[in-house]
Amino acid sequence: MKLKTLLLVGLFIQIVFAQDFEKVKPQDLRSSVDFLSSDVLKGRETATQGELVAAQFIRSKFIEAGIKPYFDTYFDTFESTRFKGINVVGFIEGIDPELKNEVVLLGAHYDHIGIAGIVQNDSIANGANDNASGTASVLAIADCLARLGTNKRSIIVALFSGEEKGLLGSKALSKKLKTQNLNLYTMLNFEMIGVPFIDRDYEIFLTGYELSNLGDKLNTYTNSTIVGISDVAKKYNLFKRSDNYSFYKEFKVPSHTISSCDLTNFDFYHHVDDEIDQLDFVFMATTINKLIPGFVQICNTGSKEIQMYATN
Ligand SMILES: [Zn+2]
Secondary structure, eight states: OOHHHHHHHHHHHHHHHHHOOOOOOHHHHHHHHHHHTSGGGTTOBTTSHHHHHHHHHHHHHHHHHTOEESSSSSEEEEEOSSOEEEEEEEEEOOSSTTGGGSEEEEEEEOOBOOEEEEETTEEEOOOIIIIIIHHHHHHHHHHHHHHHOOOSSEEEEEEESOGGGTSHHHHHHHHHHHHTTOOEEEEEEEEOOSSOOSSOSSSEEETTGGGBSHHHHHHHHTTSOOEEOOHHHHHTTGGGSSTHHHHHHHHOSOEEEEESOOSSSOSOTTSTTOOGGGOOHHHHHHHHHHHHHHHHHHHHOSSOOOOBOOOO
């Protein structure tokens, strides 16, 4: 073989190898959701022992994946007028000397509502879909990206407390990071991603799809039509109902929630029956594995391609 051919083959292998990643497995997602939604954690209500145990679990997952704390410690506590909460915040530093100053933030709330109305002797709202599913997804994606180690931009991985009490954790963290002049590129939030739609031509929707080009870019980057528009999400303005909104308000950069539940395909929202047996882990893993190359692209494009659309 000629030297030139050899070099070309080498380059090809490098490219294929660089884009390959260890796939997220359904059983990894299941084991995280299983822990987070177990009765022992009593529904992970903010400022309870159950929520603290969930925070400790998230921290152990960060350590396992080699994800460092963003601040001095993994636990970033905040105080609102009513609650003291803990955001768990990890960091995967970018490898490009310039681009590492730009940050992609992956987030999900890990708290839930605690004890709810009794149904058949069960009063624990386990919050498997809302939002152990989003938390498990973010942990799996972060683990994958950390092991891959190719991200040019830096990644903050934030699991929020206090969402169910009024987006308290994300409000506190977004304000703090704004004060510290964080160069935030985009914020991707994960909510209720454990139950598939049965009647759509896409797998997930973005809240506030029409506000930026993120949805279109994710489809382009993943060479798919995985992301779509939910009219129900638009009608109920879900864009403003999860932690992405706190970051949009502070930074005015593309900040959206990725979800497969607009409440039309799940009967157990804030209900004691939001339990692990409702979730489809093969769907979750397949969806996440399709999205990961898109997240890699977001971290690595030379310029900031994800942008807000101009509003009148
Ligand atoms: Zn939620």
